[in-house]
Amino acid sequence: MRTKLLTFVLLCGSAVGAFATPQIQHWQAASGARVYFVEDHNLPMLDVAVSFPAGSAYDSADTKGVAGLTHGLLDLGVQGMNEDDIARKLADVGARVASSFDSDRSAITLRTLSSAAERDVALDILARVLQQPQFPQAVLTREKTRLIASLREAETKPEFLSEKAFGKAVFGTHPYGWQAEVADIEKIQRDDLLAFYRAHYGAGDAVVALMGDITRQQAEAIAQRLTAQLPPSGGVAALPAVDRLHASSEQRITHPASQSHILLGAPGIARNDPDYFPLYVGNYILGGGGFVSRLMNEVREKRGMAYSVYSYFVPMQQPGAFQIGLQTKKEQVDEALQVVRKTLRDFVDKGVTEDELRAAKQNIIGGFPLRIDSNRKILDYLSVIGFYELPLTYLDEFQARVEQVDVRAINDAFRRRIDPDAMATVIVGGQVAGETK
Secondary structure: OHHHHHHHHHHHOOEOOOOOOOOOEEEEOOOOOEEEEEEOOOOOEEEEEEEEOOOHHHOOOOOOOHHHHHHHHOOOEEOOEEHHHHHHHHHHOOOEEEEEEOOOOEEEEEEEEOOHHHHHHHHHHHHHHHHOEOOOHHHHHHHHHHHHHHHHHHOOOHHHHHHHHHHHHHHOOOHHHOOOOHHHHHOOOHHHHHHHHHHHOOHHHOEEEEEEOOOHHHHHHHHHHHHOOOOOOOOOOOOOOOOOOOOOEEEEEOOOOOEEEEEEEEEOOEOOOOOHHHHHHHHHHHHHOHHHOHHHHHHHHOOOOOOOEEEEEOOEOOOOEEEEEEEEEHHHHHHHHHHHHHHHHHHHHHOOOHHHHHHHHHHHHHHHHHHHOEHHHHHHHHHHHHHOOOOOOHHHHHHHHHHHOOHHHHHHHHHHHOOOOOOEEEEEOOOOOOOOO
16 A cells, blocks of 8 residues: 555655745754755655765776766665665565766665655665665676676667767866776776775765655754765865867767767856856757757758757766757758857857847746756755755745846857857768768
8 A cells, every 4th residue: 555655646746736946954964964955744755865976077097987886786785685675675665766877976866655664664775775885796797797788789879979979079088078988897896896985975975865754853863864874084086177178179970870960069067157047048049948949940940950959058066068969861961060050159159139038038937836846856956956065045046047147148158158169079970081972
């Protein structure tokens, strides 16, 4: 019955009743972890996320892939429980442990019913996953084999090849541009995972986000329970600065795919960049607003060169990528590139109009309630706010910050931050020099 209840809740979504900006409570646990909590008793469930500065960018040049495997094996064997035990006990109480991983962060999440019996079992498992991972040798061997097979298969896919080449072209030797190769994975040992865990999963580096049907007192106890026995924090070194591109580059990779995959871009902005809102709103007009964007209008609506074309910023601890992407027929790669580049240049040189800005604001502000209409979405925001140390008022002020953006701010930000003459371009599947049509 309890499992059925949680299934019903999951299917219905963790709806936040009437639209309201959640009230975020914040404190530092005795363990040193930073805690962010939203109390909500509308549904009998609890969502928890614990994040660490342990993403792929924290690998060293000689240990690529270690961060990802460390993250992947956290819940595949803990002290006193193997992976089957973990899965069975979670299923018994209708709980789910999941995870997310990117260049900056490693995060483990739990969704459970908030009733004491089910909650305590689920939290005990999460505490063990976080504080007592064993990284069993047999599981590591199996996961390395699986990952190697996945990498070899991915190397045949145009989308993987384009993203891999794009990362190198945009970031050069910076860890944001690294991609683990088969040879990197083959040499990883269990000791590498243990060392990475001890260095990057410390209590003082942890960010705990809690959302749901518990009290502040219970939240304090849970946060401490989940982090008290984490490794002592030695202080994770900051990621190196990302260098700007000073010239354009273009790389064409042959591939038999019928559609060419095209990516253009350059380093963009960090998560706490003061230009975030002007660039965010401006990019909605350029390529982030779907069918109302300039890129979509020029490439698809006017010329039918692609089904979809987009642009976005990836704000990270250090400046992540500004990226434009599309797929088009091989025969029209050069023409499509010309249209995209001209659209970008016109956007940077001539700026946006008041009408475009007004429509963008209406869409962004009007859609904002959908960003926080479930417990899971609020949990994600809590994790981002905590990890990147954004203001607790971030959600309260979001709509006002968008409304404050004006034409001048967008035009100024794009001219300073995006140089059409310093963009990396990668085409996979396009015509290469010397190839006849």
